Amino acid sequence: MAATVGIVTAKLIRNAYEAALTMTAVLLCWGIALWLEGAAGLHTDVLVLAVALTLTLSSTQRTADTRRRLTALVLLPVTAGASIFLGRLIAAHYALGAAVYTAGMALAIWIRRYGPAATKAGTLLALPLVALLVVPGPALPAKAQSGLVTWGWSALVGALACGGVWLVQGLGDRFGPWRAEPDPGQPPRRSRLHPRPSTRMALQMAAGIAAAFVVGRLFFDDHWPWVVLTAYVAASGNRGRTDVLRKGVERLAGATVGTLLATGVAAIGVTGDTSVALMFAVLAVALWLRPLNYAYWAAGMTCALSLLLGWFGQDALHLLPTRLEGVAVGAVLSVVSAWWLLPVPRARRRQPVPGTTSPVS
Numbered sequence: 001m002a003a004t005v006g007i008v009t010a011k012l013i014r015n016a017y018e019a020a021l022t023m024t025a026v027l028l029c030w031g032i033a034l035w036l037e038g039a040a041g042l043h044t045d046v047l048v049l050a051v052a053l054t055l056t057l058s059s060t061q062r063t064a065d066t067r068r069r070l071t072a073l074v075l076l077p078v079t080a081g082a083s084i085f086l087g088r089l090i091a092a093h094y095a096l097g098a099a100v101y102t103a104g105m106a107l108a109i110w111i112r113r114y115g116p117a118a119t120k121a122g123t124l125l126a127l128p129l130v131a132l133l134v135v136p137g138p139a140l141p142a143k144a145q146s147g148l149v150t151w152g153w154s155a156l157v158g159a160l161a162c163g164g165v166w167l168v169q170g171l172g173d174r175f176g177p178w179r180a181e182p183d184p185g186q187p188p189r190r191s192r193l194h195p196r197p198s199t200r201m202a203l204q205m206a207a208g209i210a211a212a213f214v215v216g217r218l219f220f221d222d223h224w225p226w227v228v229l230t231a232y233v234a235a236s237g238n239r240g241r242t243d244v245l246r247k248g249v250e251r252l253a254g255a256t257v258g259t260l261l262a263t264g265v266a267a268i269g270v271t272g273d274t275s276v277a278l279m280f281a282v283l284a285v286a287l288w289l290r291p292l293n294y295a296y297w298a299a300g301m302t303c304a305l306s307l308l309l310g311w312f313g314q315d316a317l318h319l320l321p322t323r324l325e326g327v328a329v330g331a332v333l334s335v336v337s338a339w340w341l342l343p344v345p346r347a348r349r350r351q352p353v354p355g356t357t358s359p360v361s
Helices: 002-040 045-061 066-092 094-114 116-134 151-175 197-235 241-267 272-289 294-311 316-340
Strands: none
Touching (some): 002 045, 002 151, 002 272, 045 151, 066 094, 066 116, 066 151, 094 116, 094 197, 116 197, 197 241, 197 316, 241 316, 294 316
16 A cells, blocks of 8 residues: 555656646747747737747757657648648638548548558647637637737747747756656557548547538537547547547546536636636646546536636637537547547557547547
8 A cells, every 4th residue: 555655756857847848838828929929919818829939849849859850840840831831721611611620630640550650740730720729719709819829929839939948848858857768669560440440530530620610610600619629639549439438538527627627617717827827837747647547637628618718708618618519529520530430459558559648638
């Protein structure tokens, strides 16, 4: 019993250290983006983009070598800038934009068939697409949608996220108590499944996201990103039916807790700079507990996003039930896709699928 407690305590301490590194990078990039906002007269969504990219990039770059980091420095700014055009396309031509978004996500998974380097590139391609759902452009009040960050500034924020993450993690490895643990990787192996795991995952992801776009627009109006984001998260890193079902349940449970927390915050009237500070505190705790169970991360993200939307002028308390409904629908769509579209045979489900990691899963 004592040994188990000691192991858990050591893990919590290490998790706290890694969470501190990530939040340091997030706050550094947020501070620089805040300066850019004032100096260049940008909209406050540039701050959200900086936080979203830094938060998701930190886990993928923790053990990256020089080649992977240079790849990130090229791909992330380009895809971050392109995601802005995609966001405009979705706003102007929803069906076309949704089709392009779905194809992009499927491509980021399908190219994993070409090995570890392609897998890492696919992850970098997906990061700005995920950030596009987190940055609440379509869900903002109409008066806040003018002057949203342009593609050029988005590309600069992507480069800023890379620099901030590398700086903080490099200093942590040099002066901190722990260095990054080497990525053991996965030995190359040819799967006997037909079609290949990457193709199955890409098709399942495409089906889940496409359905989420349709259902989101029909029943959730401008709040469709909640449905699509959940569909992506539940299906990412898909290792089989049970894995997708587990993630869907954990995200729904976490979102419920996060909803209750956000309701309490809204009830006591927390606004302005206090809500921003509270949002960062919630993210830090969620990062700390995330390795223990994904539900902690889902709860923290739901609460933080509710605070964020309140900061942007939305009635977060009024929209909380709608958010929960969107999360539940997105999870169900991913589960249905994984269970009925090219499911992994039960006899082979325990075999590891190459390239199934995801920065937000």
